[in-house]
């Protein structure tokens with residue numbers, strides 16, 4: 001009973017918070033991509049001219065063939081990583097536009113379909129990077145997914161403890177070495193026996209999400225699925 005009410009209060013407060021945010025930063029007045037005025041019923045807050053350039057994945061559920069003995073179960077991606085998706089991620093990460101997460105989350109949710117996870121976790125940034133950027137773009141996306149699906153967001157469990165080199169110019173093996181020991185789990189009882197959804201902005205070779213999934217599974221998670229905004233369809237992109 002106590003848990004029921006604390007849940008009700010928690011999601012009630014979340015609703016108030018997101019409704020205030022929507023009043024301050026309405027998503028249905030200007031196109032998120034080109035800033036032109038839009039009708040208030042357009043999907044994802046993107047105008048008709050822009051949305052045709054989005055490369056939505058035909059199926060959210062993606063095939064993953066290039067990782068042997070992977071630690072996660074399924075990969076879901078909303079889009080493929082082409083021009084417009086690149087711009088969105090760039091703006092989200094480097095142009096101080098964390099609010100773009102609000103249009104990204106519904107795209108991911110649509111591809112995910114009805115799922116029952118026990119918790120949602122975002123791929124963390126290192127402390128230094130977080131300080132510099134002031135927010136974690138994956139966490140921003142995860143926040144909205146958590147709110148929409150009413151699945152708790154699990155914070156401060158998966159930590160990035162090592163600063164890693166940019167993944168762009170590394171081959172798959174170098175990526176794995178670069179990322180080894182980069183993540184650590186704390187407070188593992190919070191994920192034990194839980195079905196988790198791990199959120200990242202982009203999926204390239206999968207090494208980041210796989211190494212994170214490994215940490216979660218080794219620390220007792222029952223299952224880890226991955227959901228990303230965009231999947232790179234060729235080698236050599238930032239992870």
Ligand SMILES: [Zn+2]
Pocket residue numbers: 031032033034035036046047048049050051
């Ligand atoms: Zn537009």
